[in-house]
Amino acid sequence: MSSEGSLPLFPLHTTLLPGAAIGLRVFEPRYLDLVRETGRSGEGFGVCLILEGNEVGAPATPAAFGVQVKIEDFDVGADGVLQLRLRGTRRFHVERTR
Numbered sequence: 001m002s003s004e005g006s007l008p009l010f011p012l013h014t015t016l017l018p019g020a021a022i023g024l025r026v027f028e029p030r031y032l033d034l035v036r037e038t039g040r041s042g043e044g045f046g047v048c049l050i051l052e053g054n055e056v057g058a059p060a061t062p063a064a065f066g067v068q069v070k071i072e073d074f075d076v077g078a079d080g081v082l083q084l085r086l087r088g089t090r091r092f093h094v095e096r097t098r
Contacts, residue, residue, distance in 0.1 A: 007068060007092060008034045008045040011060040016047050016067045018088045026082040028056065035071070035082065044070040046092060064094050 010031060016022050026035055038045045046066045053060030073085040 007043075008038060009048055009062055009066065009094070009097065010034065010045055011048050011050045011053070011055070011062045013050050013055055015049050016069065016086075016088045018067055018090055020088050021072070022047075022069075022086050022088075024084045024086055025077070026084060032082065035084065039071060042070075044068050044089065046094075047086070047088070048094060062094055062097065065091060066094060067091055 010024075012024075014022070026032055034045055046068050048062035048066035050060040051063050067088040068090050069086040069088055071084055072087050075083045077083050
């Protein structure tokens with residue numbers, strides 16, 4: 001996490017617990033950028049349940065709590081979409097979004 005305590009968020013229509021694994025397909029440019037940036041830093045990113053909105057398109061409203069994840073593995077599928085294997089590391093509280 002940065003010195004300000006900020007964490008990039010990836011809102012989903014599913015929940016994740018610390019220690020649990022999840023597969024994720026990433027194709028939207030904003031989330032490809034998020035994965036690229038956090039992959040370089042090794043800090044991971046946050047996964048939050050979507051309270052309002054959709055996974056694709058306009059930004060969604062995230063839940064107040066989420067789980068920070070680290071990328072365990074990645075591949076590009078036959079369809080050219082980035083496929084990630086993520087593992088939850090710790091819970092966090094969302095104080096505000098921007």
